[in-house]
Amino acid sequence: MARYIFITGGVVSSLGKGLASAALGALLQARGYTVRLRKLDPYLNVDPGTMSPFEHGEVFVTDDGAETDLDLGHYERFTGVSARRTDSVSSGRIYSNVLEKERRGAYLGKTIQVIPHVTNEIKDFLAVGDDEVDFMLCEIGGTVGDIEGLPFFEAIRQFAQDRPRGQCIFMHLTLLPYMAASGELKTKPTQHSVKELRSIGIAPDVLVCRSEQPIPEKERAKIALFCNVRPDAVIPAYDLKTIYEAPLAYHKAGLDQAVLDAFGISPAPRPDMTRWEDVMDRLQNAEGEVRIAVVGKYTQLEDAYKSVAEALTHGGMANRIRVKAEWIDSEKLEGPEGPHLLDGYGGILVPGGFGERGTEGMISAAKYAREKKVPYLGICLGMQMAVIEAARNMAGIPDAGSEEFDHEAGQKRFTPVVYLLKEWIQGNYKVQRKLSDDKGGTMRLGAYTASLKPDTLISQVYGGALEIEDRHRHRYEVDATYKDQLEKAGLTFSGMSPDGRLPEIVEIDGHPWFIGVQFHPELKSKPFSPAPLFADFVRAAKEAERLV
Template sequence: MTKYIFVTGGVVSGIGKGISAASIGRLLKNRGFSVFMQKFDPYLNVDPGTMSPYQHGEVFVTADGAETDLDLGHYERFIDEELTKAASVTTGKIYSRVIKKERRGDYDGATVQVIPHVTDEIKNAIYRAGKESGADVVITEIGGTVGDIEGLPFIEAIRQIHSECAVEDVLFVHTVLIPVIPGSDELKTKPTQHSFKQLMSQGIKADIIITRSDGAIDTSIRKKISLFCDVPEENVIESRHVDLIYELPNVFREQNLDEIIMNHLKLEPKALTADDWRNMVEAFKQAEGTIRIALVGKYVQLHDAYLSVSQALLDAGYDMGRLVTIDYVDAEDLVDDAALDAALKDVHGIIVPGGFGERGIEGMIRASKYAREHEIPYFGICLGMQIAVIDIARNIAGLKDANSTEFDVNTPYPVIDLMEAQVGVENMGGTQRLGNYPCHLTEGSRAAKLYKEPDILERHRHRYEFNNEFRGMLRNAGLTIAGINEDLDLVEVIELDQDSYFVACQFHPEFKSRPNHIHPLFHGFVEAAGKRAMA
């Protein structure tokens, strides 16, 4: 019988609700239970795929091709499981399903209402996740904060699940902020009390309260929250500030959160599995010596736009005992040689991640050229591979004005072009090449040596591809085609044969990198940058 944990937020958003949920998942994994995680986002967009990165941060893509909230990246990194489309539920998806059913006549002429039709659809998404995943525990994070108008149907749905299931099958975790009064530095629990009452007014009583604050909460704070929020004192859990986000499961475990959850859900106690996670965190904390990476992009004002990329870089560094620092370089600022020197001359590696649109493209092409000519390790991801192809076409193959038709439809040398399947597509959402696709790696290539296997599966999110008409010309210019999707005859990985690392891929390897399983391409890139740092 699947158990359900619901994580809600109060007071304000942005206090680490997603990390807390992911940490609970890791705790249960450490105790030998199987876990599936979900994120409920109350916005009307079907998914974040059409949102600006400045609105929503990165779009995380699952193996089966769902464009999702960035919290799913945290979930996968913490629980080390591949999630599915069932892990991402939005108001847009729910209403789309309800309206489709109404149009088909599935409701037998009934007046379609939020309760029961919308809430039933939400409950179905939760129960379906448990059934399809077969997990012991499904952990569902409700986006936003309690009291938000758009989140009310989700709160009502999980209230109904509590009434439909046995008491020991459902657990509510409420995350809150404990603010500090300026001047007196006094911690205040009143916002927590109001948030608890708001949740109670909607029919849900929190079983566990997780607090965030600038200072440590003492016994008196715990007692006060326990008294006014009607939870046992030991169920008031502190989410402390940590040097590494991966420490949080250990912090929770020190407060016996795993035991509290198992007792409430009546999960048969299992011995603590080999504590590889704790050992990993302790090893990461010993890292020293800096590797400086320039991330050249177009959304650098919001670092969350590149969250999985930056985390994969940091994790690769930690795994090698080194500290990676990331310089977020705005590609639009790289207008000439002086700007390139100022931004890139002292870095140990250059990475160009994914993106869409013409803005900043010329600066990225200059960054690729700079990395190549100065033998600075270069790693291109998705758009970053296309940028490298344009650079090599223009500056080595002599194809002046080579470009992608995404940026110049009249380019005489369209080395990157729209996929045939994308021609005439009008809807932008969910119509790209999304999710896992196979790739065969060329024997002897750097990529094949890093992966240590010839055939791989990687996640994609793009419309434009390497134009096969230019394969021969670019090969003659020194480009190595190191990976191909043989089914679609599409170029997936390119390299240059030079001592420094120059590798680019059409897929998004950051989505598969884990702190305890570093992605091979990130490992190779950071290792090469580390050698340059020590030179």
């Protein structure tokens, strides 16, 4: 039976609960324990799949096809443990499950209430797979006191009561604001946050206090006294230069020891921090720098491309190169002078997205990269725009476009070389879709296999492999009926679905490095195991920069 660590937050949002959870998971792994991390979000959306990237940041996709919170990306990047559908849940999903059961008569006519029916549903979610790992880390989204979060707080209180004593602990993150006028750190917000938590029956065992200034010992002692925790369980959390410093920083601050002490685990196994020391060595001792232009639709919010940004960092680490990613709004490339914004970059990356806005700028970026021989990596929509560019300017289809854009405009304007996939095989099942379907959860989601063409760049990138598996999240596909016409023009379809129906990877013949992929390689990249595509793209970009 797993031991449970519930991570909550107070005072303000965005304190870094996800990062603290991920770092703690990595530290427990360093001591030889197995871990799994989960996120419980109080919003009423069933999942983040239909939420705007400006609203919520990126949607992280698991191998089994769940659209989840971006914090699950942190969990995977720090622990290497592949997230599953059962590692993310929202209030919307919980209430949807309860109402479906009620409609089926599963509650035998009882009056359905938040307590016990909603809280029981949350507890059932928490218990899934608890015999598989040593520690289950569960992060509760939002802050204590939020109305929408109350069922989750009540559920974890009940869950801890139901389990044997010593099986669950609570870790609470708070903010210690610094008052410049008086030169003081103020502990009162933390005291009130803990008071709010205790008022609903939860007493924190470990306090993690975010601060921009060093926390004096007397302030830590004051927090411990007023919040009823041990002084060595008050853990300072300072701003870091890179998130990958977090495991070492939290270990130095004593977080993992405080957690093991709260469980009464003594003596605790000694940690092996070699992995994270190597990660920091590669970051701090880079032997050069390369500039990468990321041409996207949602560049105003970097969290919209969180995994892409981190995968570029990982690619740099693989080459001991510092990657300077610069974000360019694709709409700015749509004028005649727009492509000149790409001058001077070692590589161009066009990530995923939805809708027509900004796509002509992405097509311009693909054209610039092809003509100027600049390394290009197109991901999902970035691959589709590269295919459209090749169709227009290499294969003689001047009105090439996407069925997605025609559907959005309500009229036919293009010859669609990208179309709505209406049927595909997922596992042992045939999946069918149409334009009128709900938006949520109706894409090709999760891990799919791609068969690689021998002696191609993509096969070299993956060490000569002829088959790879990666995660997808898209509704539209490149139309394979144009394959022969495009290949004659110089666009190689170097990866296809195993049945040969769906293009997965394209390359430009004679180009030093030009790859478009329908999947999202960034989702599986880790600092200690960079995605091969990103590692080789960064290498090629640095090489191209040297030749300029």
